[in-house]
């Protein structure tokens with residue numbers, strides 16, 4: 001139904017392409033569904049997925065909070081009406097000035113994963129609650145984090161004991177199994193590792209209480225993933241199996257909140273045959289919204305607006321002069337054989353990690369324009 005509302009807006013307003021339209025009623029619906037599936041957990045929407053003010057208002061209005069990664073994201077959430085207590089600072093890579101800014105604005109929950117960051121927290125956010133992020137392998141993720149974030153599980157108890165010694169509040173353990181994670185069992189490894197650290201800390205006189213299971217819930221783009229209920233069931237049973245006392249649970253969905261609420265309308269710029277393959281060039285590409293096509297990680301669903309009929313294979317590419325601005329050359333896509341320059345194509349489930357990843361002016365192409373709908377019409381300030 002969000003697609004119908006968005007298409008009605010597109011046909012009435014006729015904005016130029018490319019553009020992203022986000023239906024914020026769907027955002028609110030997803031937040032309510034996630035809250036229902038994880039009834040005792042606090043939801044902290046990962047703002048980087050889509051930081052539009054109307055999206056943040058919808059998340060907050062439906063009872064969610066926000067996970068922020070920078071001073072600008074904190075400002076955006078507060079401007080959208082968030083209480084500082086509804087914000088958590090999940091980025092473990094932060095300057096002392098960023099920490100001081102967050103603390104001055106009332107943010108009290110932070111995630112850390114290294115002694116240097118912990119020392120900066122003790123100095124600039126004295127007494128703050130800290131969770132230690134551990135590295136959990138999630139090989140099935142479409143966009144894995146590799147080893148960039150999270151300490152080794154063996155180092156976590158030392159960091160939490162150190163947090164305690166520095167006068168911080170050692171709250172618990174955080175992990176993230178990688179975005180677009182199709183395997184609900186990926187969370188079990190994190191839950192098990194966290195339970196062991198809870199026990200190690202208790203033996204050292206540090207009582208932990210919080211378990212942050214991150215984001216990563218997948219969306220059905222072209223390949224089916226489990227339902228939110230399926231993810232929730234697997235995670236709830238892992239927590240029950242490894243934790244004798246139920247911890248305080250936090251989760252940080254980004255994609256699952258906003259992806260299905262958004263649609264990108266794009267236009268075909270050129271169709272050409274090269275070495276026997278039909279290339280279709282769109283006015284949206286890697287640099288103005290489709291960053292997640294890097295390595296063809298996210299296979300979006302495409303729907304031609306103007307033409308049907310017999311389809312044939314295509315290579316899809318973006319509009320810029322960069323050789324890497326190719327969307328799909330290995331992933332099989334088929335589009336109508338009658339497709340011509342000027343025809344429109346809709347990219348579905350494109351609300352997450354599109355506009356926020358768009359460059360400001362590569363080749364003079366402006367960032368992806370976003371329109372947010374509330375109750376089917378243009379939201380205030382959108």
Ligand SMILES: *Cc1c(COP(=O)(O)O)cnc(C)c1O
Pocket residue numbers: 046048049067090091176178179180214215216217252253254255256
């Ligand atoms: C990006 C991010 C998320 C959101 O991940 P999704 O896969 O979009 O759900 C959650 N937590 C942290 C710390 C992140 O960096």
